[in-house]
Amino acid sequence: MKQTAPAADDGLKLSTWLPYRLFLVAAQVARPLESFYGETFGLSQAGWRILAVIAERDAANAAEIGRACALDPFATSRGIGQLTELGFAVRRAGKSDRRFAAVSITRSGRTAFNRIAALGSAIEARLLARLSESERATIDSALTRLEGESARIDAGGWRTLLEDAGAS
Amino acid sequence: MKQTAPAADDGLKLSTWLPYRLFLVAAQVARPLESFYGETFGLSQAGWRILAVIAERDAANAAEIGRACALDPFATSRGIGQLTELGFAVRRAGKSDRRFAAVSITRSGRTAFNRIAALGSAIEARLLARLSESERATIDSALTRLEGESARIDAGGWRTLLEDAGAS
DNA sequence: CATAGTACTTGCACTATGCAATTATATGTG
DNA sequence: CACATATAATTGCATAGTGCAAGTACTATG
Known part of the structure; x- marks a missing residue:
């Protein structure tokens, strides 16, 4: 009678999940x-x-x-x-x-x-x-977009996120 | 007798400071x-x-x-x-x-x-x-280095940081 | 001039966090 | 084999941080 379940799951791995990686560096x-x-x-x-x-x-x-x-x-x-x-x-x-x-x-x-x-x-x-010069430029411009998108994600709340994902 | 001092300072602007930008997106x-x-x-x-x-x-x-x-x-x-x-x-x-x-x-x-x-x-x-495909690749590889460097910064503590900066 | 609205602050209950002390276990030493 | 020492994890407690209701001070409006 096995209680635990080390089986297959959704492929989210903390160490490769973008938000966690950003959080780690920031923290x-x-x-x-x-x-x-x-x-x-x-x-x-x-x-x-x-x-x-x-x-x-x-x-x-x-x-x-x-x-x-x-x-x-x-x-x-x-x-x-x-x-x-x-x-x-x-x-x-x-x-x-x-x-x-x-x-x-x-x-x-x-x-x-x-x-x-x-x-x-x-x-x-x-x-x-x-970082190289070009990496800095890329990250600078990418972060601007990510700031905008994360603000929208935050404003929408989790219900919106699930609706959008479900309606794919 | 002016008490406040809205004068020149070190050029750190929160909204363009990389650690804060990462923090913002993550948060x-x-x-x-x-x-x-x-x-x-x-x-x-x-x-x-x-x-x-x-x-x-x-x-x-x-x-x-x-x-x-x-x-x-x-x-x-x-x-x-x-x-x-x-x-x-x-x-x-x-x-x-x-x-x-x-x-x-x-x-x-x-x-x-x-x-x-x-x-x-x-x-x-x-x-x-x-993000574009190439931006994702750049960020992925850059984040790996930033994770390592931030871990070292954290481990060293603030005293180390000031010493290094002072010894420039 | 009363009513409603806005900007900000405070009080209070609740939650999280940091650190000392504790428990349980393992290992090295005379 | 007892005994000191070390290690992994947990718990207790004091303190600090947060969230929200209510309060204060002010302005705008019918």
Whole structure:
């Protein structure tokens, strides 16, 4: 009476499945960066992403920030809270409409950002060094399309995915 | 007395930084899959990854599983615990050395795996449809190198990264 | 000027995670 | 053969992160 079933199945192998491979690289590369800004500044992942956004976009409101770094409004609000506590950002009320926050990076926030960004650039350089010039170009253009398609997949939800697959 | 500093900085832009772009695609694509196996089977992310590993490798021990899906021993143990509670896996003691677990997928585990894998394959197909044949080949070979390099980056930690960058 | 709507925040319950300590087993040593 | 040491896996507990309901502050509209 055999209980287990090591038999034939759908051919999905984690190690060759594209989304998992992307995830693996992203996760492995994020870990050292995360422990750096965590240990050094007490910053969370959301905090770092928001810091990076307000470093290039002044007086952003919470919704803009959330969109730019794929965070929901709650996480965004908490991340901004963390940054203001650390003195890396300031919240002011919006100019015309005071419901909108106007979040700006501070001088010490920019200093922190530059230190983290240096590490981030070093990581990216290490990765890019493994690729030829033409590979970089291919990946750059392919990633743009994959970003778009993955956003649509996400927006559609799993029900849509099964319908589409069933209707083949 | 200007407190904020929207001035020049290190040129890191989140939206063009390779690790973030990989993360974005992986995260957006994982969300619908995650809500599918979460709602349908009450499976966590770790649970799904372990299920995928034991679907292709019978009688694996916890360390093997952890390595194969990049989970630490604690998360691995808990994931296996979840799978056994759901009836998707069984733990037995190792044959020669009883310290090693021998985790195997059950029939209902395989059924669940096949349903999730179908959705996973549909997602991958949606992504691949956006790429040409030659792009797929380029990305496949590039990802292999990026996986290796990111593993080294992770293993080295952030101190190593700064040393290397400083010694340029 | 009350009503509804928007942008954001907070509180609270729930979940996940990290790490110390524990269990069970195996192996080397006097 | 006892005993210290090592290894694989698990569990307990404190802490941190998340999701969602409700709340605050403001604006727009009939």
